[in-house]
């Protein structure tokens with residue numbers, strides 16, 4: 001065989017092998033935090049996806065019903081979903097009976113794949129507007145996450161939610177009540193906040209994030225602040241954000257105040273005739289208490305531009 005042909009065949013075989021291979025299991029160890037009697041959260045690193053965190057960056061939660069388990073946002077990949085299932089197994093041997101997805105961003109729902117493989121009968125719920133977008137969002141997010149993580153999520157298949165659930169609908173799942181809250185466009189147009197009524201816990205999705213800045217490309221500053229107000233009016237006393245530490249009402253207030261402060265500052269400087277990049281350092285100065293939040297420097301400019309556009313739309 002000529003040398004060149006040999007090497008081409010070898011390269012093709014290696015490439016095939018690489019495509020076949022599945023990303024490795026999540027390597028870092030993450031503690032489970034007990035939030036209430038029946039509710040647990042695995043707080044992911046408050047980072048953007050990279051090769052070290054393998055794309056796991058959100059806060060998957062699980063709730064023990066009488067004979068089953070309900071999962072909220074099983075994470076960014078097959079690998080993350082499998083890690084969540086392993087953690088659940090340290091607490092209970094009961095099966096996963098249902099899943100809620102809070103929104104369409106892939107770091108929250110691509111872990112559905114692991115649940116579907118292990119528990120084919122588990123029903124996956126999300127807002128109808130979220131479900132309508134998964135066909136496009138799934139492949140987009142898998143590609144994006146693989147690019148950012150050196151292919152850590154390889155092998156993940158997008159598994160769309162099965163059933164829609166909308167604002168103020170309550171599901172009784174094996175003895176526990178789950179109420180959905182959807183307040184229009186907030187972080188995206190299809191967000192759900194899931195209140196575990198009997199446990200006084202609310203999963204906020206990315207309508208609230210703490211101690212880090214997140215994109216708001218699909219959302220609305222005023223709508224997101226409104227969602228925060230709704231969360232504060234529920235009977236919840238434990239608040240679980242999409243990213244960052246959980247806690248009491250202060251968790252929601254901090255993000256609402258950040259969004260509100262940013263939006264007010266942008267509107268003020270816009271009224272003074274400044275464009276978005278001219279006002280950047282002034283707005284950043286007004287947001288001093290939040291400058292220690294992760295991704296402040298990399299994301300603040302983008303958020304100011306988005307707030308500027310929203311203020312412009314609001315003015316017309």
Ligand SMILES: [Zn+2]
Nearest residue numbers: 105107206242
């Ligand atoms: Zn997120």
